[in-house]
Amino acid sequence: MARMGVQYEDVVEAALQLQKQGDNPTIQRIRDWLGTGSFTTISEHLKQWRENQRNATPLEQDSQGLPASLVKIAQELWQQACLEADEKLQSYQQQADAEIRQALTDKQQALEDAQRMEEKNLLLDNKNNALLADIKQQAALLSRLETQLETSQQQLVSLTTASQEKESQAKQTIAALKAELLEQQALSQQALDKQKEEQITALAHEQQRNEENQLRWMQEVDLARQQTASLKEAAQQEAQQTKQHLAQLEKQLSASQELTQQQTLDLQGKQIREENLIKQQQQLEARSERLELQLEEKQAAWLLKLEEFNAQLTNKNQQIKELEAALASSSRPAPLIMI
16 A cells, blocks of 8 residues: 655644644744655645734634634624624714714815915015005105204294394394484584574573664674574484484384384294294394384484474574563654753
């Protein structure tokens, strides 16, 4: 009877026993375990067993060498566990899909929020750029206004200095005019006093000469008439010259007032927005008004003195007429007294 070769089951049994012992099942060890068999046959069976091991389930791998009934029960339990695991896996999968969909929705919402935030940021950037441009324009405008203000202040200082100089000149001119007016008044008063003294002296002299000699009295009266006429004409000429000089002074004062008013108007037109300059201008106008009042008072006093002078001239003329009348009456021949 021919000897049978090594079977697949023999190789599997030997490999399992070697694994139980903790040895790696190799061709040599399996042949030693079996005590027979060719290396080729053992190699083919071992290769097939290893292939089956790789494709077998964990339960099949662990159930090798167990009874068939126990393996069947284990397989049924394994299948039931697999079904339950599949159900749980499907539930987990659905839950995971729902969570993934929610995550995708949240991601889309986050993207939309990010887009809106980006648009808002872009809008804010545009607004910020516009505000920065406005700030730069305002800064440039402020710089120009500060330059204009500095120029206006310099002009104000210059105009104030010029106004003060012109005011000082006007004061000096008014003072000179006042001094000249006082000098003219003093000269007129001296002339009047001199005429008065001369008239008194002439009158006394004429009276004395009339007492001594009527003829000489008549001659002296004629001389007095001539002198009186000359003095009267000189006084009238001096009064006329004084009036003319007063008119010139009034014209000069009027021109000075017009110049002051024009300067005031120019100063007000250029510095209408400067309150300090307005106050200074008001003070200047007040000073000008006070000067005008003072000048008017001086003019009134001068006119009063001129009227007094005219009254004195009228009185002197009246005295001369009375003297002429007295001379005329005294020049009549005295009545003869019969002895």
